[in-house]
Amino acid sequence: MDALTLAEKWQIKRMHDLLKRQLKRHFGGLDSIPKEWQAFVKTVNDVYWESDRNRIALEHMLKSTTEDLTYAGSELDAQHKRAELEIQNLQRYNRGLIETSLDPLVTFNQKGIILDVNNATVQATGRSREELIGTPFADYFTDPEKARKGAMMVFKKGEVRDYELVMKAKDGTETTVAYNASLYRDQTGGVIAAFAAARDITDLKRSEAEVRLERDRVKVSIQNLVDMQDKLIRSERFAAIGEAAAYLSHEIRNPLMVIGGLAGLIEESLSDDDSNRVNLEVIQREIKRLESMLMNVTDFTRPSRLKRELLDINSTIKNAMTLMENDLRNREINHEQSLDGDLPIISFDPEKVKQVLINLLKNAAEAMPNGGKLVISSWRENGYVKVSFTDSGVGISAEIAEKIFNPFFTTKKKGTGLGLAVSRRIMEDHGGDISLQSKKGKGTRAIISLPIDVVENECS
Numbered sequence: 001m002d003a004l005t006l007a008e009k010w011q012i013k014r015m016h017d018l019l020k021r022q023l024k025r026h027f028g029g030l031d032s033i034p035k036e037w038q039a040f041v042k043t044v045n046d047v048y049w050e051s052d053r054n055r056i057a058l059e060h061m062l063k064s065t066t067e068d069l070t071y072a073g074s075e076l077d078a079q080h081k082r083a084e085l086e087i088q089n090l091q092r093y094n095r096g097l098i099e100t101s102l103d104p105l106v107t108f109n110q111k112g113i114i115l116d117v118n119n120a121t122v123q124a125t126g127r128s129r130e131e132l133i134g135t136p137f138a139d140y141f142t143d144p145e146k147a148r149k150g151a152m153m154v155f156k157k158g159e160v161r162d163y164e165l166v167m168k169a170k171d172g173t174e175t176t177v178a179y180n181a182s183l184y185r186d187q188t189g190g191v192i193a194a195f196a197a198a199r200d201i202t203d204l205k206r207s208e209a210e211v212r213l214e215r216d217r218v219k220v221s222i223q224n225l226v227d228m229q230d231k232l233i234r235s236e237r238f239a240a241i242g243e244a245a246a247y248l249s250h251e252i253r254n255p256l257m258v259i260g261g262l263a264g265l266i267e268e269s270l271s272d273d274d275s276n277r278v279n280l281e282v283i284q285r286e287i288k289r290l291e292s293m294l295m296n297v298t299d300f301t302r303p304s305r306l307k308r309e310l311l312d313i314n315s316t317i318k319n320a321m322t323l324m325e326n327d328l329r330n331r332e333i334n335h336e337q338s339l340d341g342d343l344p345i346i347s348f349d350p351e352k353v354k355q356v357l358i359n360l361l362k363n364a365a366e367a368m369p370n371g372g373k374l375v376i377s378s379w380r381e382n383g384y385v386k387v388s389f390t391d392s393g394v395g396i397s398a399e400i401a402e403k404i405f406n407p408f409f410t411t412k413k414k415g416t417g418l419g420l421a422v423s424r425r426i427m428e429d430h431g432g433d434i435s436l437q438s439k440k441g442k443g444t445r446a447i448i449s450l451p452i453d454v455v456e457n458e459c460s
Contacts, residue, residue, distance in 0.1 A: 102120055103120055103197050103198060103199050103200070104117070104118065104120045104121035104124045104125075104167075104177075104197070104198045105117065105118040105120065105121060105195070105196070105197050106118075106121055106132075106137060106195075106196045106197075106198075107184075107193045107194065107195050107196070108137045108151060108193060108194055108196065109193050109194075110155055110191065110193075110194075112136050112137045112138060112148060112151045112152065113134060113135070113136060113137070114132050114133050114134065114135055114136070114137055115133065115193055116129075116133065117129055117132050117133065121198075124167060124169065124175065124198070124200075125140050125167070125169050125170060126169040126170030126171055126173075127140075127170055136148075137151050137196070138151060140167060140168060141165050141166060141167055141168060142165075142166040142167075142168050142174060143165070143166065146165065147165055147179075150163045150165060150179055150181075151181075151194070151196075153181075154181040154182065154183060154194045154196070155183070155191065155194065158182070158183055159180075159181065159182045159183070160179060160180060160181040160182075160196075161180055162178045162179075162180065163178070163179040163180070163181075164176065164177070164178060164179070164201075165177055165179050165198070167198060175200055175202055176200070176201050176202045176205050177198040177199060177200055177201060178198070178199045178201045179196060179197075179198050180196065180197050180198075180199070181194050181195065181196040181197070182194070182195055183195070252290070252294065253291070253294060256287050256290055256291060259283070259287060260283075260284060260287045260288075263280050263283045263284050263287070264284070266280060267280045267281075267284075306348075306349040306352060306429055306430065307349050307351070307352075308347045308348060308349055309347070309348070309349070309350055310345050310346070310347055311345065311346070311348065311350055312343060312345055313343060313346060313348070313353075313378060313385050313387060313450065314339045314340075314341070314343060314378055316348075316350050316353055316354050316357065317337075317339065317357060317376060317378060317387060318337075319350075319354060320354050320357035320358050320361060321335075321337070321361070321376065323358060324358060324361045324362070324365070327362075327365060328361075328365055328374065331365050331368065331369075331371060332370075332371030333365060333368055333371055333372055333373070333374055334371075334372075334373050334374070335373070335374040335375070335376065336373075336374075336375055336376070337375075337376045337377075338375060338376070338377040338378075339376070339377065339378045340378050340379045340380060342380075343378060343379075343380055343385055344380070344385070344452055346385055346450055346451070346452055348430055348450055349426075349430070352426045352429075352430075353426070353430070353448075353450070355422075355423070355426065356423040356426050356427060356434070356448060357387070357448075359419045359420070359422075359423050360389050360423070360446045360448075361374075361389065362419075363419070363420075363444075363446070364389050364391040364393065364444070364446070365391075366412070367391055367393025367394055367395070367443075367444060368391055368392060368393040368394075372391060372392040372393055373391070373392045374389065374390070374391050374392075375388075375389075375390045376388070376389055377390070380452070383451060383452050383453055384432065384449040384450060384451055384452060385449070385450050385452060386447055386448065386449050386450075387447070387448050388445055388446065388447045388448075389445070389446045390443065390444075390445040391443050391444055391445075392443045393443050393444060394440070394441065394443075395438045395439050395440045395441050395442045395443050395444055396411075396436075396438045396440065396444060397440045401436060401438055404420055404436060405420050405421055405424050405434075406421065407421040408421075420434075423448075427448055427449070427450075430450055430451070431450075431451045432448060432449045432450040432451060433448070433449045434446070434447070434448045434449075435447050
């Protein structure tokens with residue numbers, strides 16, 4: 001094998017170095033050169049210095065390889081420039097989409113620190129991009145803790161949908177928003193950051209509130225119509241009862257008076273020890289009971305004429321309690337009063353309302369045949385003065401409670417079934433109400449309501 005001259009060896013070394021540079025440039029570093037190329041370089045080096053016989057062939061091979069690598073390198077540079085241009089165009093396109101959005105858009109990392117915002121966020125918060133980037137996402141809401149939980153939720157669940165928050169601008173303006181967020185990841189699936197949008201739902205919330213308000217008004221109107229219908233039905237029923245009561249009073253009262261008068265004459269003709277006296281006393285007692293019932297029916301059907309006075313309801317309660325004191329004591333019923341001493345003066349008929357109070361006290365006492373506890377309370381609520389009687393008696397079933405205010409409905413052996421019906425009419429004539437809350441075996445609570453506004457308007 002002929003030895004190579006120094007000039008030839010130098011030329012070969014230059015070609016060898018050029019080959020390595022081209023390979024390094026093409027593959028991004030010597031360590032990244034595939035093993036087959038590394039073997040080729042080594043072979044070139046060994047052969048060139050080992051023998052001159054293959055020099056010409058290797059020179060051609062090296063020249064061809066160098067040309068190929070040069071072309072590949074220039075092509076790679078062109079592809080790299082095209083890729084950079086495409087990336088820049090894509091970035092500009094994405095940025096355009098983000099800035100076109102009218103909703104505030106934000107990206108933040110897993111610590112909740114803002115990485116980027118769009119112009120809508122700048123306008124909504126009243127702060128520049130420079131002020132926002134690098135600060136906590138949660139700082140721009142009225143409830144930072146809730147906002148922080150919402151921000152962290154996306155990293156736990158992968159997304160957040162319609163999470164309601166209130167955004168607060170630099171000037172104090174508050175905007176209700178629906179916060180939505182999702183994650184964006186790298187090619188390996190690793191989380192880079194969260195992308196969040198905030199849709200202004202202030203008008204929607206206002207509309208929902210208006211719809212709810214209107215719905216409530218409709219409900220109230222419907223309930224008022226139902227109440228008016230019930231009152232109309234009751235009024236028609238009362239009118240029919242009134243006609244019947246007038247007829248019965250005329251047809252029954254006179255015979256009762258005759259029977260009572262004759263019974264009195266017969267009683268006067270008997271001796272004191274005559275056994276028939278007992279029977280005559282029963283007759284006269286039952287006649288009086290029938291007359292009393294006719295009187296109640298007449299009172300029930302007669303149009304109510306209120307004699308209003310400006311009074312404290314507590315005084316009427318105490319008056320009624322005084323009248324019932326002995327009866328309650330005899331029945332071994334303990335009672336206590338919890339009366340509000342600051343109640344306003346209201347307009348009502350004291351005799352009519354006292355009639356209602358005594359009727360409710362009697363009902364409570366009769367519901368506790370073995371004694372018990374009765375609590376009388378008064379208070380102000382929603383434009384009304386209210387009075388309640390709460391007993392520990394036997395209570396009433398739901399089925400009976402539905403009928404308890406119907407005329408002539410009673411569960412008592414000697415009841416007329418008019419007490420609560422009359423009480424209800426008196427309260428409605430005052431513009432008030434009466435209601436019962438009861439459970440079988442758990443006692444009963446009766447509540448009456450009298451309006452305040454009539455008196456306050458008069459006094460103003």
